[in-house]
Amino acid sequence: MRHIAIVILIIFAASVFSAPVYASNLSVSVQGQQVHTNFSIYLHQNVTTLPTETTTIDASSDTNLATAFTQALRSVYPTAAPSGLTVRVDSSSGGLNLTGSMDVSGVSNRTGDIVTANMTWLPFYVTSDLKAGNLSYNDVGSHYFRSVVVHYANISATVGRPNATITGVSFFVNASAVGPPSAENYVGNFTMLDFRSLNPSLGQWIENYTLNNDTTAWRYPPSMPLNFDMKIQRKNVTTDYVATLEYSAEITVPGVGRVQGNAVLLDVGTGVKEWVMAGIVVIAIVAAVAIQLLLRSRKKKVARFQRK
Secondary structure (H helix, E strand, O other), X not given: OHHHHHHHHHHHHHHHHOOOOXXXXXXXXXXXXXXXXXXXXXXXXOOOOOOOEXXXXXXXXXXXXXXXXXXXXXXXXXXXXXXXXXXXXXXXXXXXXXXXXXXXXXXXXXXXXEEEEEOOOOOOEOOOOOEEOOEEOOOHHHHXXXXXXXXXXXXXXOOOOOOOOOXXXXXXXXXXXEOHHHHHHHHHOOOOOEOOOOXXXXXXXXXXXXXXXXXXXXXXXXXXXXXXXXXXXXXXXXXXXXXXXXXXXXXXXXXXXXXXXXXXXXXXXXXXXXXXXXXXXXXXXXXXXHHHHHHXXXXXXXXXXXXX
């Protein structure tokens, strides 16, 4: 019974203290002239306590969301526009996950059988303060992080004084020590929907063709949009307060695609040309065989005539 009680206690503890696991990524798929995007961005943090919220927001009924994404896309590609945009918000005290999808129009064109999908819009940056209930789910830095960092930055000035409860305050950005002003600026300006790190030419992305499903994909792991660590020392005990966000990006097209600058190109032909070419090849082979047979037949007739 004692062993069973211990097992139950372990299971209970795991269920209470484990955080949900999310895979953070942004994916773009091109089908014909349609460009579709999905994203799932997860913020892990214990710097502060975030409001709890779970909801799905549709841009067709939320003009703030529609306007924010339209402005963000058009600031990097003037003709780009979102449609069918939805964002799901899952927030708990220690994490925030945003899952969304949309079609992006005004970024592709067709010339003959070739579709060119321009990806210049991809490093878009939503700056607006978007809300779900009492949660600001995009402008997280200024609403939740900045005040905490400012608080400990002020306390850092008292470190070393007699009777000071906190004996050490350190700030780190991307694992490098920084001063309080840099820490405040870095974490205070953080927004969730910031894809500006997706700015390298597509030629720098990792290309891969998959034969079994006949698709070409380009993958890119951008630098972390947020990698913050604040160490607070009380006597001989140091506590880490972290806030991190990391994701990967992928563009997928059917068939054998190629890149040209910041655009992906794919062949959307019906296959008629290929059948015509194949027919021409077959006819040429049949004609060649027929000629060979005709020449052999004539040679045999000539040989018989000469023997006579």
